[in-house]
Amino acid sequence: xxxxxxxxxxxxxxxxxxxELLYNCPKCGSLLEAxxxxxxxxxxxxxxxxxxxxxxxxxxxxxxxxRFRELIPFLASYNCVVTLREGNTxxxxxxxxxxxxxxxxxVFKHQGxxxxxxxxxxxxxxxxxxxxxxxxxxxxxxxxGNTSASMAAYxxxxxxxxxxxxxxxxxxxxxxxxxxxxxARTLQVExxxxxxxxxxxxxxxxxxxxxxxxxxxxxxxxxxxxMAEMLDQRDWQAPDWVVLPGGNLGNTAAFGKALREMKELxxxxxxxxxxxxxxxxxxxxxxxxxxxxxxRAKKPQLQAVEHPETLATAIKIGDPVSWPKALYExxxxxxxxxxVTEQEIADAKAVIGRCGIGCEPAxxxxxxxxxxxxxxxxxxxxxxxVAVLTGHVLKDPDYIYRYHTGVLEGPGGEHIHSNYGNQPxxxxxxxxxxxxxxx
Ligand SMILES: *Cc1c(COP(=O)(O)O)cnc(C)c1O
Ligand SMILES: [Zn+2]
Numbered sequence: 001x002x003x004x005x006x007x008x009x010x011x012x013x014x015x016x017x018x019x020e021l022l023y024n025c026p027k028c029g030s031l032l033e034a035x036x037x038x039x040x041x042x043x044x045x046x047x048x049x050x051x052x053x054x055x056x057x058x059x060x061x062x063x064x065x066x067r068f069r070e071l072i073p074f075l076a077s078y079n080c081v082v083t084l085r086e087g088n089t090x091x092x093x094x095x096x097x098x099x100x101x102x103x104x105x106x107v108f109k110h111q112g113x114x115x116x117x118x119x120x121x122x123x124x125x126x127x128x129x130x131x132x133x134x135x136x137x138x139x140x141x142x143x144x145g146n147t148s149a150s151m152a153a154y155x156x157x158x159x160x161x162x163x164x165x166x167x168x169x170x171x172x173x174x175x176x177x178x179x180x181x182x183x184a185r186t187l188q189v190e191x192x193x194x195x196x197x198x199x200x201x202x203x204x205x206x207x208x209x210x211x212x213x214x215x216x217x218x219x220x221x222x223x224x225x226x227m228a229e230m231l232d233q234r235d236w237q238a239p240d241w242v243v244l245p246g247g248n249l250g251n252t253a254a255f256g257k258a259l260r261e262m263k264e265l266x267x268x269x270x271x272x273x274x275x276x277x278x279x280x281x282x283x284x285x286x287x288x289x290x291x292x293x294x295x296r297a298k299k300p301q302l303q304a305v306e307h308p309e310t311l312a313t314a315i316k317i318g319d320p321v322s323w324p325k326a327l328y329e330x331x332x333x334x335x336x337x338x339x340v341t342e343q344e345i346a347d348a349k350a351v352i353g354r355c356g357i358g359c360e361p362a363x364x365x366x367x368x369x370x371x372x373x374x375x376x377x378x379x380x381x382x383x384x385x386v387a388v389l390t391g392h393v394l395k396d397p398d399y400i401y402r403y404h405t406g407v408l409e410g411p412g413g414e415h416i417h418s419n420y421g422n423q424p425x426x427x428x429x430x431x432x433x434x435x436x437x438x439x
Contacts, residue, residue: 003074005032005217008325018074021134023201023215031325032217033257034074043266046070050232064088065125068228071261072126072221080132082158086121087225089113091233091386094355097367100348102374104382106367107239108352109230110389112359116178117392118314119251120150122226123219128154130218136210138163142196143213145314146391149175151212152182163209165189165196172313174395194319214248215321223254224261230386231268238268241379243387245365246276246285246337247315249326251390256329272386274335275379276326277369279345279362281309281411282316285323289330289337300327309411311399312345314362314391336378342410343417344368346403350420353400358393 005016007025014027018034025032041049050068053061060066060078064087075081091107098106111119128151131139139155140163141147148164155162162184166176168191179186189196197213204211212219231238242259246252255274262268278286284305292300305318320326330337340348348371349364366387373379393400402408406418427434 002037004035006035007031008033019134021210023211023213031215031322033325034072034217034221036073039070039073039265041070046265046267047232047236050228059083059085062088063125064229065122065222065225068225071224071228071258074126074218074221075129075133080158081125081129082132082154083125084115084121084153084157086114086125086222087229089226089229091230092355092357094352094357096355097348097351097357100351101367101370102381103370103379103385105384106370107386108357108389109226109386110357110359111226112363112389112392112395114150114392116146116150116153116182117395118146118150118360119223119226119388119390120146120219121154123216123222123250123254124150124154124212126218126222127151127212127216128158128160130216131155131160131210131212132158134210136208137161138207138209139212140165140200140204140209141212142166142193142200144172145175146395147212147214148184149178149182152179152184156183161185163187165200167191167193167196172396174397213321214250220250220254220257220322220325223251224258226251226388227255227258228262228267231262234386236268237384238270239272239384239386241275241383241385242272243275243277243366243370243373243385245312245315245362245369245388245390246278246326247282247317247320247362249276249285249320249322251388252276252329253322253325256326256333260329260332271333274330274333275369275373276330276335276337277365278337278339279310279312279315279365280339280341281305282318283339284318285320285326286337286339288323288327292327292331302327310345310361311342311408311411312361312365313396314360315365336373338369338372340365340368340372342414343419344371346408346416347419350403350422352389353393354420357389359389360391360393360395361399363389363391 308318
């Protein structure tokens with residue numbers, strides 16, 4: 001068997017067929033991951049093939065995920081793949097952002113350039129392929145955010161029915177709008193996130209619905225290609241640091257796995273260090289990493305945050321499911337975790353906007369975190385850094401308008417200063433007056 005699922009717990013490591021319908025290890029309940037037999041191709045061959053596919057007109061080659069299919073060989077055939085040309089996101093140099101953080105140079109890998117505007121698309125093309133392969137006709141997730149938007153698009157494109165469960169009274173309109181437009185059956189349940197998750201698990205089994213929540217190991221496989229594409233774009237020169245926001249920590253798990261596997265394949269000669277940034281009001285992983293690094297605890301355990309609070313809704317997660325994988329990857333890469341305030345996120349976001357780049361609030365945590373890590377001397381000013389912007393600027397226009405007009409409030413009602421504000425001006429219908437205003 002070329003590909004298998006394996007339990008992530010070091011004490012278990014039980015293997016299962018790749019086609020078994022599992023979300024957790026049936027023996028011990030831990031997370032699952034995909035593992036593969038060693039590849040036959042050399043690193044040189046892979047680099048050449050991946051580069052050549054950029055000029056191809058075949059849909060599979062045009063996908064920024066499936067172009068790297070040798071790195072994610074969990075399918076037996078590619079007939080069930082649906083691609084919206086996900087990935088293919090740019091590396092953008094940002095001078096003002098570098099200066100703001102205190103770095104000589106800074107490059108963003110902007111995942112907001114994806115078809116539905118976030119990196120969730122990299123994973124969703126894989127998750128839906130696995131759903132089709134397993135003969136499912138319906139897929140579901142619990143989310144009000146980018147996962148819903150992405151799942152709705154990919155499921156509908158694949159002829160699957162997307163079903164979204166959202167906690168009542170916790171709606172983010174930009175993202176929900178996408179889900180509705182892409183044809184998702186949307187159910188608002190009068191319960192909190194965890195209660196709905198338990199409910200959906202029960203219903204999914206009963207109705208044969210395939211779950212595409214964060215723990216889905218095939219989504220993680222797709223998100224690995226973000227790192228492959230980044231390295232291809234850099235001619236396989238690994239950066240010193242990769243900085244990303246942390247919510248459910250699936251992306252941290254994916255990046256770490258990708259970088260380790262690519263090092264084993266000889267595609268890169270060293271591992272970049274991972275820096276995971278969380279919002280202060282939802283920072284259980286930051287606490288865990290610091291506790292672990294200080295005490296070298298044998299059995300680290302994440303302490304969930306019961307009421308996570310942040311305006312960066314994409315990382316408003318109190319009990320991140322992928323923390324064991326993420327902790328392993330941060331430790332293995334000699335990485336760090338940092339936390340940032342609402343004010344720091346808001347200002348960093350405006351600075352990224354001024355670069356002509358823009359991103360959603362959760363993404364801006366990367367720049368805010370970088371600034372702190374550089375000030376603390378953990379990352380030197382001349383480091384080679386790639387920061388990942390996870391979502392598109394238009395995901396949250398309400399936040400933007402409030403920030404620039406000076407009325408943005410944090411989750412606790414605290415005023416957020418419009419330090420980099422850009423107020424629209426009201427002017428009379430008078431050319432002389434307008435000329436005076438524009439000086
Ligand atoms: C999902 C998401 C995150 C958090 O990613 P995790 O893998 O859950 O840590 C951050 N930013 C954006 C824009 C997202 O959509
Ligand atoms: Zn197990």
